[in-house]
Amino acid sequence: MFSYCVDPDSLETLAWMSCYLTTGVHMSFYMAFLKVLGLLAVTAPVALGFGFLGAMAARSGFGPLRWFGKTYIAIVRGVPDIAFFLFFVIALDQALEWLRHKALCPDWDMPIRQGNDFIVCQAAKLPAGSAPEWIHETYGFALAVITFAIVFGAFAANVLFGGMRAVPHAQLETAAAYGMTPRQTFWRVLVPQMWVYALPGLSNLWMVLIKATPLLFLLGIEDIVYWARELGGTKTSRFTDYPHGDWRMWYFLALLVFYLAFTKVSEIALEKLMIRLTHGQATTGGEAQRRAAS
Amino acid sequence: MSACLQTIQDYALRSIGIGERLLPRSDFTLCEQVVLIGSGMIWNIYFGIFALIIGFFLATGLAVAKGAQNPWLRKPAEWFIFLFRGSPLFIQFFFAYFFFLNLKSSIEFFDPFTAAWLGALIVLFLNTAAYSGEIFYGALRSVPKGDVEAADAYGLTGWPRFKRIIWPTMLRLAWPAYTNEAIFLFHATTLVYFSGFPAWQQRGDALYYASYFADKTFNPFVPYPILAGYFILFTLVIVGVFGLINRRLNQHLPGEARAKFQFRPNLLR
Structure with a gap:
């Protein structure tokens, strides 16, 4: 990257390092950090949406919908999450291909599962075999996002179900007494108030989501874990201008520090958010703020 | 049926190296999948039980240290807990593995540390100690003041006071949360063989075999539900055993005052 990097062998340690850390592959490594942040930025709202739907289903008055919501919550929580990650990536991929197969090749007569193979017609392949590399990568990433969203x-x-139940019942009764329909009560009284009860759980969830991002590696994405393993491995001078020994330990130390810093920053930000949300709420926290202000 | 008995003989202890060496390669029967994944559970149970038992003692020490006045005790405990709770277990495994690998190349003594049975156990032990240490610390702070005052009035001080009054109450208060930690640790053991630690001679844990089958058959709908079934079963066992201990810890209390367990695992680490 720098002009003096032409002949790395002749450089001092510090200059050598500055050249080494700005090579093209290292840029991919840094891009992978953005990938992690991107995953978080996309997954968090989608998962929150899924969660909201799930919580609404779990407290629905309609039996089957309620059972579905409760089963969804119970199963995902009772089983190791990694098993889910590994499961959903294949299952989603096959489900999508199967649906396309049904739609695109109606006159296909062979069974889809033949022994150890899963065979759909050429047109149903996802992504299409001829698609450029970036489509494959985006498709993999999208599958990962959906998997994360389902689990989280x-x-x-x-958490939201708990938050909805924690809203004082008197609030809902008052709304009913004012003649609000259940729908109005839900959107105008319950939902605005539940966040403060749900926030401790949701911030915990955010921390957990941060800590789950290295699992992208298991889903076959070229994420920071992948690059740390690649870059850290022993390099001989035959293949690179920057030969070094086994540095994987140091790369993973860097990842460890990255996650610790990220956790710390999130903790501080969530604390601030909690203070804002408790403002004016009928909780001890809100009461303490009111006292301090007056 | 008899074929399945044969499979059990061949593969039930495959994960610890007893029985048939070669894994089945094609035409997997349901029986083979159930038996081999169950065989892998031995490792999950091994990691879970040992990490939990050793971690329990360190966790108690950490909780006391974090509650101490002396900053020389408090700060290291706080940092230790933050280090292990603030970073992903997955990365901890990777780091530890490569760390042990580096040590091994210079000092021969560290040879076994790069194997999962020891290296991963150490990581899980430190990790669960940090998580349970935080739980115990919270419980330590909510030990009723009256209990401690009563102990003082009886002339109990120092170690006897801790052992006979504070510690049992701390355990009683922490137990429901600690039950969740145990379940959660048990689930976390599935990460071991996906994080650098090699599965020597394909002796892996339950998830290792489940993903082996899913890869080979390209059909995730059989092995993963089997795995889920095993885990739900063992989760129920943990809840049962910890419930018995909880009953013993609370035996002097009337029914309503007892702390109840609620299934609330900390999700993922």
């Missing part, structure tokens, strides 16, 4: 949606559903 269940966690969020559980």
